[in-house]
Amino acid sequence: MRRIIPIISLLIFFAGATFGQTTVSIPDKTAPDGSDVLVPVSITAQDDVGSVNLNIEFDAAVVTFQSVENNVLTGNFVVNVTGNVIQVGWFGLSPVNLSGKIFDLKFAYSSGSSALAFVGTNEIDDQVGGAYPVTFT
Numbered sequence: 001m002r003r004i005i006p007i008i009s010l011l012i013f014f015a016g017a018t019f020g021q022t023t024v025s026i027p028d029k030t031a032p033d034g035s036d037v038l039v040p041v042s043i044t045a046q047d048d049v050g051s052v053n054l055n056i057e058f059d060a061a062v063v064t065f066q067s068v069e070n071n072v073l074t075g076n077f078v079v080n081v082t083g084n085v086i087q088v089g090w091f092g093l094s095p096v097n098l099s100g101k102i103f104d105l106k107f108a109y110s111s112g113s114s115a116l117a118f119v120g121t122n123e124i125d126d127q128v129g130g131a132y133p134v135t136f137t
Helices: 004-019
Strands: 022-025 036-057 063-069 076-082 085-109 123-125 134-136
Touching (some): 036 063, 063 076
Antiparallel strands (some): 036 123, 076 085
């Protein structure tokens, strides 16, 4: 009987770790050549978020970054583009609960295919700067 309890405890721990994982994602989008396109950046439910740091790479020969639209992160929000990487930063004095679309990235699309990928350091942190376990896809 003593062996069952440690095994059950491990199963509960790993189930919580797997199902409690937060994901930030960017879906595939299609658009007509020469058009503007909004690409959503979304998160599965995460409570008590104090800061967000994202670095998103794009192919500058295919799309031109224009702006961030429909942003739910109010307050201290900064967007910077360095070469072909969009850097998004936000922090709040009060934590927020996030679920669903955080914002849209607006691009002018010429033609071809461009992957949008998370690169470098990407974090979703709690109020005191502790990073949550997050998968970026």
